[in-house]
Amino acid sequence: MSELDPRLAAIAGLIPFGSRVADIGTDHALLPVSLVKTGRASLVVATDLNEKPYQTALHHVLEAGVNGQVEVRRGDGLEPLRPGEVDVVVIAGMGGNTMAGVLERSPEVLAGVTRLVLQPMSDPGDLRLWLVHSGWRLADEELVRDDGKFYIIIAAEPGEEPCRDGFMLEIGPVLLEKCSPYLVEYLEKIKGDYQRVLSGLARSRSDEAMDKAIALTSRLARITEVISRCRQGAV
Template identity: 40%
Template sequence: MKVHLNDRLLLIAGMIPRGHAVADIGTDHAYLPIYLVQEGISTRVIATEITRGPLKRAIINVKKAGLENFIEMRHGPGLKPLSPGEVRTAVIAGMGGETIAGIIKDSRPVADSLELMLLQPMRNQPELRRQLFSMGFKIIEEDVAIEDSRYYEIMAVQRQTPGSIDDIDITVGPVLRKKRTPVVLRYIEHKIAVLEGLVQPLRAINTASGQKALEKYERELKMWKEVL
């Protein structure tokens, strides 16, 4: 079984240093681990799952690919199934930003032992950045994948003193704010369009909660416009 990854997982795979032992947290179908071994990027992957259904599916896919000697499946939450030093890179993709931050917070000895974490939050990216900074992790790279007209932010993170940060680092990202690739520019324009769509109707609403939401979105809109 040859695996073909979608553009989101391909971008993540491309950020993994060749030769690293890798953990894929919440692997679901195990497509990323299978791809990493098939492409010679890694010869040792530990894939974890919290849910029995996906775990079974992943085990079947690894078997079909004939890669049981290279990919080990483990059942459990977040980084808990790992010991410090077992892998050099961990991928935590396709979950909410707060879930990802919680996974890191709950397993500091393992998280601190990693050379690299690749994180792909589906939502609450600013909250994830805020928590990463306060836990002492630095975002060293960021990128955006487009898949079926949806945008996915990907962050590469290391255990390093993050230095001083501002609101734009949290909201837009310390790397994305300076990145000028066509995809990132499209993403910034998309974020501006979405926020403008949220702000317009709120201007006509005079409730306290409406005003609070309006202020929040206007603040965010200003930051995204500032980096364009």
């Protein structure tokens, strides 16, 4: 796994050894090549919607000599997959709502999948909400910091998620439970985002802005309390 950056290495770490994996939106195919070389995956279907990344992936897979174990296909979301073909679906580097849309469109492929490993670039709370309302439980999460940026990686498995609290789903119930080393910094960043949105809303007099401000003020109080408990190591 040594050639992977911390984000991709953390994604790989959430894939059970020997899995049959699909990497949706693979681009460079760095992850599939590493997964088969390290034995994490017995085979990978690597897909991409666009011609240029599809060609880049094909080239990298051939160059790495793993074309017997990594098949590159071009197509939208899970559409290039046949039901029952893979155990684990990875989607990394897209927005959380785009990922939810991709998953929503292919229930017949998802029916045979035992784990999703998702690394949303935005809106992780919306993605968690979609997961828990679509028959997935939050099995594990990682918080990675690389080059000054935070990355969240969510592993979900079929089942009932006990957490249904919108605020907790926004910040990540598993991240809180695991108390990652970067958790306080990450929560402070979210708190800063809440404060910025609140000061924008304060300039508006509309009823909608008032309602949003009330909801956000409550979230601000909750996140302040969570940060204080994290600092005391009492989460």
